[in-house]
Structure formats: C-alpha cells, structure tokens
Amino acid sequence: MIKKVQLPLQTLNLVVGFMVWVIISALLPFIIEDISIPADKLAILTAIPVVLGSVLRIPLGYYANLFGARLVFLISFILLLFPVYYISEASSFTDLVIGGLFLGIGGAVFSVGVTSLPKYYAKEKHGLVNGIYGAGNIGTAITTFAAPVIATQIGWSMTVKLYLILLLFFAALNIFFGDRKEVKVKTPLMEQIKGVYKNEKLWFFSLFYFITFGSFVAFTVYLPNFLVDYFQLDKVDAGMRTAGFIAVATFLRPVGGWLADKFQPLFLLMGVFVTYTVAAIILAFSPSIGLYTVGCMAIAVSAGIGNGVIFKLVPFYFNKQAGTVNGIVSMVGGLGGFFPPLLLASIYSITGQYSIGFMLLSQVALASLVLVVWLYYMDRLSLSAEVFKSTGQGILVTDSHGKIKAVNPAFTQLTEYKEADVLNQNPNILSSGRHNEEFYQKMWAQIKEQGEWQGEIWNRRKSGEEYLQWLNISAVKDDTGEDVRYVGTFTDITEEHKKRKHE
Template identity: 65%
Template sequence: MRKPSIQLTLQTTSLVTGFMIWVLISSLMPSIKQDIALTESQISMITAIPVILGSLLRIPIGFYTDRFGARNLFIISFIALLIPVFYISVANSFIDLVVGGLFLGIGGAVFSVGVTSLPKYYPKEKQGLINGVYGVGNAGTAITTFGAPIIAKSIGWQKTVQLYLILLLIFIVLNFIIGDRKETKGKQSMVEQLKGVYKNTTLWFLSLFYFITFGAFVAFTMFLPNFLVNNFELDSVDAGIRTAIFIVIATLMRPVGGFLADKFNSFIILMFTFTAVTLSAVILAFSPNIELFTVGCLAVGIFVGIGNGTVFKLVPLYFSNQAGVVNGIVSAMGGLGGFFPPLVLTLVHNITGQYSIAFMALSEVALACLVIVVWMFSQERINKQKSDFFNRNNKVGQSY
C-alpha cells in the first residue's frame, strides 16, 4: 500500500474535483437562464436533479470501492463525467440541462470513495479526523460557486463549463499514476453486506442524522445562489461569494467535528449540533433582511459541518465489517437530504408567497433528531453500565 498521506491528499483533491463539477449548473444558473428560457419551477428541478444520481450512486460506489479500490473508482467516475460536462456546455433547452445535470451527479457520488477507502490506512482513534479532512473536499462546491460566475462573465458560461473537461483529464492521469494499486480490498458480496446491516436501527438513525446535516449543506449550496438573487435582489457574483462563504465555513467545520468526535463522546457533539440547527432554522424562518438571514445561514453552516464530521466518525465504529455499503447508504441519504428542500421551498413559496414554513420544517426535523440522539446516548450509557456490572461479577466469580 502507498503512503497514507499520499492517498489522503490525492483522494481529497479528487473529491474537490468531483464536487466542483457536481454544482456546475446551480452555480451558473443566473447566467444560464439569460440564454435558456426557464420558469422558477424548472430552475428548482434542474438545481435539484444532480443530487438524485449523486445520492443513489453512492451506495454501489461505496461497495465497489471496498471491492476494487479508490484508484479504479475515481478513474472510472471521472471518465464517465466527461460526457455530461461537454453535453451541458452545448445545452440549449430545459431537457438538455435535466439530462446533463442528472449525470453530473456522478461528481457528488464519488464522496463514498474516500470515506470507504481512507479508514483502511489509519487506526480507529484517528478516523474521525481523517474522514473530516477528506470531507474538506466539499470545498469544491465553494470553488465553483465562487469562481464559475466570475469566469462566465468574461468568457461565457458555455466555455466556463468546458474548462472543467481539462480538470477531469488531469485527475484521471493523477489517479492512474499515484493511486494505490495494492489497496486492501473486501470480498463480501453486496447482498451479504446488506443482509448484515439493513435491520440495524443504528444504520437508519445515522442515515437520518446525515440526511439533515449533509442534506442541509447540499440544499443551501444548490439553492442559495438563485435564492439570494431573487429574494434579496443581489448581483449573481455577490450571491456566489456569499454562498461560497457558507460552503467554506461548513467545510472547515467538518474536520473540527471529526476531531471533536475522536476526543469526546460523539452523541454529545450531535446534541449540540441539532440544538443549534433547530434554533438557526427558526432564525431563517423569521429573517426580514439579508443581515439576519446571513446570521442564520452561517450558524447552520458551522453546525452542519461539525455534524457531518461527527456522523462519519460513528460509521466505522459500528460497521467496520460492512464499511463499503454502509458508507454508501449513509452518504446517499445525506445527498437525498439535499434534493427535497429546494423543491419544498419553491412549493411553499408558490402557495404562500414566502419561505418561513419550509425553514420551520427544517427546525422541526432537527429537533426530532435531537430527541433521537438523546435516546441513543442514554441507551449507550445503560449498556455500558450493564457491561461494567457483568464484568465486575465475572471477576468476583473467578476470584472464588
């Protein structure tokens, strides 16, 4: 196996590339809609579409990473992305953007590669931090959200999209040369792994937590550029910068969450996370101006970032033997968590003329997660006390 630090760097930068491509359409939407006539409902659909494949593909990609290694999965994924990226650059209709956007989801699906591969290189006491560092690859969304609109103002959005073909080719070559050909690989079939986990309630609780934390990150990333332009009448570049700041904060908080989860009880950190998200969403629901809305957004960014890092500390602790498929399921649920909010926000706005109810829904779901975390924490304490009790009794029995 190659040096862990080399694989961490390569896989993290590969994730940056995948996420840069994943948000191409949403980042360039203010420019795209000037050339292609789109309704608000169509824009919401196009913005949400990349999340579908980016979520569902995470399950097989997580499994096949465990089976064939990160090097092969990154190479295959980036080769597959060349086609939709070029197709979007010549798009001239709503259908073109839907089809191209759907397959851009491959860029978001590669998240499952690193969270499955990297724990093989590090001991358990470091896996929270390592997965958090890998999660910094989310910064790819910030790079595109901030940079793509600026480049598009100079050379047009079509040529801006085509520049990403060069980036893909570079990382295909890098993974081919530097990727680990001797990575330890799993041998269980997907059916065997699924049979071992699908009845485990912990899997579905972790999936729900990631549905909220990463889902909120994805939803805000996809929705904010167009939302800020329409709702607060900001310039597209200004909206892109503000969205990029949100992404950077959430991304930088991810390794912080992983580090804290390595040092302290993960459930306690999740309690703070969901309490803060509950309150922040209430602020968003009652934000009459951009200043208060910014406070709510930044608070959400900080705590969903911490939550993201914490959840993926728990996955290898509970499911070390089914890491590939479980990483895929949990991360898929996180991606799907980003699909529904833009559609719900648009639907609520069309019916009521405002967004408050949708933001309050986020608050209520986060509150439900808080209740579940408290219950899981109490169960963990009870089980630990029982284990300590039996261990003491066994020692007493042995002494006789």
C-alpha cells in the same frame, strides 16, 4: 510513498467531483439568459444532479472496497467527461436535465474516500481523516464562486468546457498515484446490507446526515438564486455569499471529526441540533439580510461539525461493513439535499414565503436532538448490559421482595441454574442448609442498616454439590431512600478454603 499521498489525492479527487457536481446551479443565472426555463422548473434543475449523486453512493462505496479507490475515481472522472461536454452544448431544458442527472457521479464519489482512507490509519484518527477528506466538498464553493466570475469573461458554455481539462488531469493523477495495492474487501453487497439494515443506528445516522449534509447541499444549490430573487443581490455577490457559507461548513468538517476523536461524539451532535433548531427558527421569521446571514452561518457551523462527527461514528459502529454503511448514510444525506429545494419552492409558490419550510427544518432538528439523547442513554444501557453479561463474577438481581429478576451467564456457570430456573424464585433455592435462621436475620439487618453485606456463605449447586462463596449484597435505593432492588455478586472460593484448612 504511495500510501502517504492517498489522503491528499483522494481529498483533491473529492474537490473535483464536487466542483463538477454543482456546475448547473452555479451557472444557472447565466444559463437562463440563453435557454428559456420556466420559473417553477428552476428548483428541479438544481436538484436533479443530487439524485444520481445520492443513489450511486451505495454501489461506489461497495466498489471502493471491492476494486480500490484508484480504479473507482478513475472511471468516475472518465464517465463525467460526457455529461460535462453535453451540458456545455445544451440548448434546451431537457438537455440540462439529462446532463445534470449524470453530473451526479461527481457527488457520488464521496463514499469512495470515506470507505478507502480509514484503511490507512488507526481507529483513533478516523474522525480527523474522514473530516479532512470531507472538507473536499469545498469544491462546491470553488465552482459557486469561480464559475460565475469566469462566465462573465468567456461565457457559461466555455466555462463548463474548462472542467473537461480538470477531469482529464485528475484521471491521469489517479493512474500514476492511486494505490494499486489497497486492501480489498470482497463480502457480497447484499450480504453486507442484510448484516446492517436491521441495526437502528444505521437509520439514526442516516437521518442525522440527511439533515446536516442535506442542509449543506440544499443551501449550496438554492442560495445563489434565492439571494438574487429575494434580496435583489447581483449574481457575483450572491455567488460569493454562497461560497462563504460553503467555506465555513467545509473547513469545520475536519474540526468536527477531530473533536469527535477527542470527546463524546453524541454530546457534540446534541450541540449541533440545538444550534440547528435555533438557527432555523431565526430564518423562519424572514429577517433582514444581516440576521439572515447570522442564521445561515449558524447552519453552516452546525452542518460542518455535524458532518465530521457522523463519519467518525460510522466506522466506529460498523467497522466491517463501513463501505456499505458509508454509502447508505451518504446516500440519504445526498437525498436530503434533493428534497428541501423542491419543498421550499412548493411552499413559496403556495404561501409566497419560505417561513414554513424553515420552521419544518427546526422541528426536524429538534426531533433529531431527542433521538441523539435517546441513543446516548441506550448506549450507556448497552454498555451496562455488556458488563453484566461479560463479568466473571456471578450476579443476581432481586426486587425489594427478594424475588430474582435477573442473573448473568457467570451465575449459571457457577450455580448450574439457568435463568429460567430461578426467575421469580427466592434466592433460598441456592441454600445449602448449613446456616441457621439467625445467620440470615443478621445479614438482612445489616443490609437494611448499612446498605451492604459481604462475607463467606455456603450454597448448593443444582447438582447438589455444596461450595463456598464470597458474597457481596448491595441495596439499590430510589430517590426517597427506599430499597427497590438488591444486587448480589459472588465468586467460588471453595478451593481457597481447602488450601487454608491444609495450611
């Protein structure tokens, strides 16, 4: 029973964490009526909670493996009580900065669930499960939409205090319904980091999440004020539009995870970054509110599906170090939400428009598209290499002049020749001397005419022992039809030959 409630419980935990995480940005139009904040400091204030919310994701992902999600969520919600109360009593910009920094704990809990939940499900469902959990970032939409509405009735300070009740309630839920018997992983943190930091896939996934989740966070914290300042919308209307953006991105996250379970995830990411590139270019031309909405919705769709796909890829490639890798990838993604608001604010203060910032997003997305394509083909090459190395048949590859360029481990096992012994040598070093020149001439004539030869042939091991092979030689041609290499595959059939002779 307890195991079955972990997905809904932890998803709701994430909803609450993200609701708390964006309190300041959602209520900022109300807060600035009571607290004097310089215009050039507004972007910093909205970005501050993202800092700790990103950096803490590595240790929280690690601790979720070490102590279990129940304890990490419980402690996180108790710790959040202090900054929430402090912000409700804030009277200066400094108070908001201090409180906002520690609100980051709410964003950091993301890495807890993506580390914990895959333990309860088969690998084929990890994309969907992490997608459903990731949909908990709807919490940002709830706060962005509801907090301004409530604040118009009871004021922003009392609105913030309501979150104290929510945090206490969910701390209690985790005490009673959290899984005390969750499987623990106790590999030291630094050992896990050493095991993954040299893997280029970690940094590719971090970059991709930097864009997809980073743009989600950036638009979430920046849209309310941007829509009010740039398009002169009222505060509630701006909040509702931002909530719509968040809702689309959030609900498509499990869809992205589900699609990644069913189809090639890297193909899906290619589509994501093509859409990003086009949408960012539309936004760069500072269009009307209608076209701006289309561009933002395209970003929301791409962010939602992309976020779901990436957290299918992480446990697929990093099964044993999922906690640490989830923490690193989600940390970089969180930081992706920190820099764009500051960058956009700086560009706007210099140029008076946001076009350059959105154009930069389109170029980064285009570069990511190139990297995804490269990663896909590298994966295919890696798969080919694994097949080459693991097959039980001996394989040797020569160039068009007959010089050996590659052999597999089975070749060494069957012939006793190591790769260094035969590289750039002619395959005749394996010859037993039993076959005359005419035999080889007919063999190569058939290969030239038909592209293939197969049959029995006697060869000699390095030790001098003769053995009978079943050999298949195939010609590999280029686009013009010229032979560029030859691939020989063979098996030892000496014992079968002996049996045939005795029968």
